[in-house]
Amino acid sequence: MKVLVTGGLGFIGSHTVVELQEQGFEVVIIDDLSNSSEKVIDGIVAITGKKPVFEKIDLKEKSKVEDFFKRHNTIEGVIHFAASKAVGESVEKPLLYYENNISTLVYILKELSKKDKANFIFSSSCTVYGQADTMPITESAPVKAAESPYGNTKQIGEEIISETCKVAPSLSAIALRYFNPMGAHPSAEIGELPIGVPQNLVPFITQTGIGMRQQLSVFGDDYPTTDGTCVRDYIHVVDLAKAHVIALKRLIDGKNVTNYEVFNLGTGTGSSVLEVIHSFEKVSGKKLNYKIVDRRPGDVISAYANTEKANSVLGWKAESTLDQAMKSAWDWEVKIRS
Numbered sequence: 001m002k003v004l005v006t007g008g009l010g011f012i013g014s015h016t017v018v019e020l021q022e023q024g025f026e027v028v029i030i031d032d033l034s035n036s037s038e039k040v041i042d043g044i045v046a047i048t049g050k051k052p053v054f055e056k057i058d059l060k061e062k063s064k065v066e067d068f069f070k071r072h073n074t075i076e077g078v079i080h081f082a083a084s085k086a087v088g089e090s091v092e093k094p095l096l097y098y099e100n101n102i103s104t105l106v107y108i109l110k111e112l113s114k115k116d117k118a119n120f121i122f123s124s125s126c127t128v129y130g131q132a133d134t135m136p137i138t139e140s141a142p143v144k145a146a147e148s149p150y151g152n153t154k155q156i157g158e159e160i161i162s163e164t165c166k167v168a169p170s171l172s173a174i175a176l177r178y179f180n181p182m183g184a185h186p187s188a189e190i191g192e193l194p195i196g197v198p199q200n201l202v203p204f205i206t207q208t209g210i211g212m213r214q215q216l217s218v219f220g221d222d223y224p225t226t227d228g229t230c231v232r233d234y235i236h237v238v239d240l241a242k243a244h245v246i247a248l249k250r251l252i253d254g255k256n257v258t259n260y261e262v263f264n265l266g267t268g269t270g271s272s273v274l275e276v277i278h279s280f281e282k283v284s285g286k287k288l289n290y291k292i293v294d295r296r297p298g299d300v301i302s303a304y305a306n307t308e309k310a311n312s313v314l315g316w317k318a319e320s321t322l323d324q325a326m327k328s329a330w331d332w333e334v335k336i337r338s
């Protein structure tokens with residue numbers, strides 16, 4: 001069974017390629033290497049012993065997308081990770097985000113709509129909820145006005161897929177709304193490779209722990225939470241990757257109830273920034289150098305998932321604890337800096 005993974009050399013993409021290969025799928029990766037490296041293939045091979053087909057394609061080039069699907073006409077499913085994902089950058093460069101995240105999705109869906117049957121998994125985000133009114137957040141929580149062009153591209157992306165599925169019954173799709181992915185494969189052969197200064201909390205923590213960064217800035221401790229710092233649902237990237245394979249199989253096996261479904265992917269547990277810092281200190285045995293600074297604009301106070309739908313309908317549940325995920329993130333950081 002041949003599956004296309006766009007953005008397959010990225011953080012979540014590469015972990016999903018590993019899980020797909022381990023479940024017997026033949027994987028073709030498209031990546032433009034704008035936020036990844038071809039060396040990730042070596043890590044994938046080191047884990048699974050299987051080398052995925054890789055094609056460096058810029059999905060913004062429509063003719064290249066059409067040509068790819070002509071050459072690979074036996075593809076059973078597409079898992080679409082390829083997108084720009086830095087919230088702050090999206091505010092500075094909105095057109096880059098709308099072009100990259102929306103046009104590429106449209107070109108892929110146009111090709112899938114030509115097929116007799118197509119299965120599509122979309123990388124979405126809890127960011128579509130904005131600051132949800134009630135915790136934990138269910139899939140029926142209202143989608144709120146996006147706080148950033150990045151978040152807007154995920155909302156628009158979901159709408160494009162939903163509308164397309166309505167007029168293309170041969171297309172079945174699932175949108176997976178990730179909470180906060182973190183960690184690395186236990187082999188430490190693949191993991192998160194942020195380019196430049198990490199925007200996300202966990203890589204900034206591990207880079208501070210290893211001495212690459214001087215000090216972590218904690219963006220505010222005056223929020224209405226247990227310890228004043230923001231709360232998020234940190235999910236191990238391997239748990240997230242496994243959910244993608246389960247979702248794809250659901251569509252391939254025709255088990256989906258409608259041809260467009262949405263699932264939250266989280267642990268169901270909220271952790272504050274200080275709790276994440278303490279988890280790092282516990283698993284690494286190191287004291288983390290941090291200071292409290294002003295709030296970061298656009299941050300929501302709290303976001304953690306109600307996972308009942310994914311647990312009962314998808315038959316998936318996150319298995320790793322925060323400490324286990326943090327240990328894998330730290331082991332990875334130590335490995336790549338050694």
Ligand code: WQD
Nearest residue numbers: 085125127199200201202204217218219230232273296299
């Ligand atoms: C987590 C918490 C920060 C860095 C974003 C996107 C989401 C997804 C994941 C792509 C917040 C605090 C952070 C730092 C800090 N992106 N923090 N110091 O903002 O919840 O989610 O990344 O898929 O769509 O919205 O993640 O890791 O940036 O922040 O105090 O140096 O850590 O204020 O409370 P976020 P994050």
